[in-house]
Amino acid sequence: MTQDCPVCGADITNNGLMMNELVPCPECGSDLEVIELTPLKLDKAPEEKEDWGE
């Protein structure tokens, strides 16, 4: 089962991926999050934001 990378369109195969797992796209290196397993659906991983404080 494959899914296109939402950033570059490369095919990504489900090799035992888990729900909410973060995986790098093998083509563009973008961090992606598994948001559905069946059928496999990937989205860009959450953004990193700088935040003040403890």
Next chain:
Amino acid sequence: MDRSVELLSSLVSIPSPTGSTERAVESLRAWCVGNGMDAVIDRGALVINPGARDLLLLGHIDTVPGEVPLKVEDGILWGRGSVDAKGPLCAAVSALSELPDLWDRVMLVAVPDEEGGSETAKRLRDELPEMPCIILEPGGWDGITISYRGRALFDVEVNAPRAHSGSNELFAPEVAIDLFNKLSESWRPRVLRIEGDQLRTLMRLDIRYPEDEMLVLHEIPGVTYHSVENTPPYSSDKRSPLVRSFLGAIRSQGGTPAFKKKTGTSDMNVLGVKWKTPIIAYGPGNSSLDHTDSERLDIDEYARSTGVLKEAVKRSLSSS
């Protein structure tokens, strides 16, 4: 009032600046025991489920000094420590109280000195076996904190030769100001104190630095540096099972998760120096209110974060 909000309200109503935390610790211990949990006080810290070894929830019950009176108005709870960090602590205690099947696996520690040297966190780091850890600090109910900056605290000593006011020679305070300006080109140094005269000036600086940048101090004639404390930066692995558990938990509560990289430091830095297990920080509240006279917490956000913590703890232990 919801029992979880009652707990928070009660704990915020007890002032607990570092060094005066006994009443707050005893109050929280009594609440835990009243709700069936095993809770003991060990060297000033409250330890809930002391025998558990699969997951550590680490919060702090001390606050910075300065009163912010407790009031609840329009769904907002005001009070010193509501954000930093009694809100995150009470959310976790409430969540844990609703997970009795996991009490033999999840330990929660409320330390009394995070705002004053973190000696208890250092001791826990050295005494406990390593286990995944959730640091209870504010980052928003849908935020997962994955890194904290390091902190370099050091004294700058400037010695300058005696010179006439009409000469071009710099006085010691002027050399210190020049150095501060140079450091400000790359960093955001904070001057914690400055004293002296035209021959000798002492300046204490606090610089927060991220993991991927090196702090370089300029070599200047007459200037010497004395390190007071260096807390290394810490970054968590975003691909860890603990992060995965929080991503799923936040989405299960209808949220869109975000990763937070903090400019401050916390006990995550202390544990991360040694522990190789996953560590993240989580908790409700806007951390820009930390230490301010406007500390307040949205009660709805507090309730959501309690739900996220409960779900994340369950998920992290079912995947381990």
